[in-house]
Amino acid sequence: MDNKNMKYIFKFIIYFFIFYYILTVIEEDIAHILTMILSELLNLDYYKNIIIIDGNGIIEISSPCTCSLEMALFLGYVFGTPDVSFKYKILYSIFGLLIITLSNILRIILIIKYSQMFNYNVIHDIISFIIFPVALFLNWFWIYFLKIRKIIIFK
Numbered sequence: 001m002d003n004k005n006m007k008y009i010f011k012f013i014i015y016f017f018i019f020y021y022i023l024t025v026i027e028e029d030i031a032h033i034l035t036m037i038l039s040e041l042l043n044l045d046y047y048k049n050i051i052i053i054d055g056n057g058i059i060e061i062s063s064p065c066t067c068s069l070e071m072a073l074f075l076g077y078v079f080g081t082p083d084v085s086f087k088y089k090i091l092y093s094i095f096g097l098l099i100i101t102l103s104n105i106l107r108i109i110l111i112i113k114y115s116q117m118f119n120y121n122v123i124h125d126i127i128s129f130i131i132f133p134v135a136l137f138l139n140w141f142w143i144y145f146l147k148i149r150k151i152i153i154f155k
Helices: 003-025 027-042 068-080 086-115 120-128 131-148
Strands: 045-047 050-053 057-060
Touching: 003 027, 003 068, 027 045, 027 050, 027 086, 057 086, 068 086, 068 131, 086 120, 086 131
Parallel strands: none
Antiparallel strands: 045 050, 050 057
16 A cells, blocks of 8 residues: 555544544534424424424434434545545535435434334334445545546546
8 A cells, every 4th residue: 555545544534533523522412403303394392302203202313313423434535535625625525414414314204204113123224224325425426526527537
């Protein structure tokens, strides 16, 4: 592995941990905002980070529901990319975070809707898989975008 690849890996790891730390500090706030958005979209009541379903069931929006790990990995990947202007990194990060957040909201809505029909744990695990292909696609598209703009060139 050459120096450039080692530098990228090192930068990725550093950025990942920085973003992960920042996101974990604000995770409770993110969970509360997600709860408010989901409650409004589904016309359900909520208390703090708990959504009340049909008066007797509840769904708690906790730290893992915020996708902070996936967001940190995505941001580490983008910001660790060498030889790319900061402007592109910021713009693509905003775009990617928006896509991850919208996918996460869709994921949680599907879990809420289908967990009443089937086993909650099975539905949760199956539907939660939705985030990983989204993050992989965003990472692939980042490289594709840079290649099209001739910012990076593969040898």
